[in-house]
Amino acid sequence: MNAQATGVPKPIITQDNSFFFEAAAAGRLEVQRCTQCSELRHPPAPCCASCQSFEWDTVTCAMRGTLYSYTIAHRPQDSAFEYPHAIALVDLEEGVRIVADVFDSDHTALVEGAPMDIVIREHPHGTMLPSVRIAQEVAE
Numbered sequence: 001m002n003a004q005a006t007g008v009p010k011p012i013i014t015q016d017n018s019f020f021f022e023a024a025a026a027g028r029l030e031v032q033r034c035t036q037c038s039e040l041r042h043p044p045a046p047c048c049a050s051c052q053s054f055e056w057d058t059v060t061c062a063m064r065g066t067l068y069s070y071t072i073a074h075r076p077q078d079s080a081f082e083y084p085h086a087i088a089l090v091d092l093e094e095g096v097r098i099v100a101d102v103f104d105s106d107h108t109a110l111v112e113g114a115p116m117d118i119v120i121r122e123h124p125h126g127t128m129l130p131s132v133r134i135a136q137e138v139a140e
């Protein structure tokens with residue numbers, strides 16, 4: 001039984017992160033790239049941590065990564081989520097790390113280094129966001 005629902009807060013959209021949500025709404029995962037030094041960064045930020053440039057564009061990611069770490073939340077519970085709720089840190093092929101919820105995966109099969117797929121899904125607050133699952137085998 002779930003505790004009292006607090007509701008899932010909606011993301012706060014700013015001029016620095018709106019590209020991320022617009023891309024996700026279109027089914028893509030995009031990260032920022034500094035146009036001065038080419039460093040990729042996530043989460044979105046106004047300034048490059050490597051060279052302090054405010055100039056950036058975006059890169060569309062391949063939707064594949066590797067599980068860096070994860071946690072499985074059991075409580076406190078909110079009716080907006082299903083429990084146990086797995087949350088992962090995934091290193092994208094492009095070289096940046098994202099945090100995302102895990103879906104459609106056996107939690108006992110989560111191991112660091114596992115190949116992961118990134119899938120854009122609608123979240124409880126109605127926003128499209130990346131989620132991750134253990135990579136599906138490709139039929140050959």
Ligand SMILES: [Zn+2]
Nearest residue numbers: 034037048051
């Ligand atoms: Zn830079």
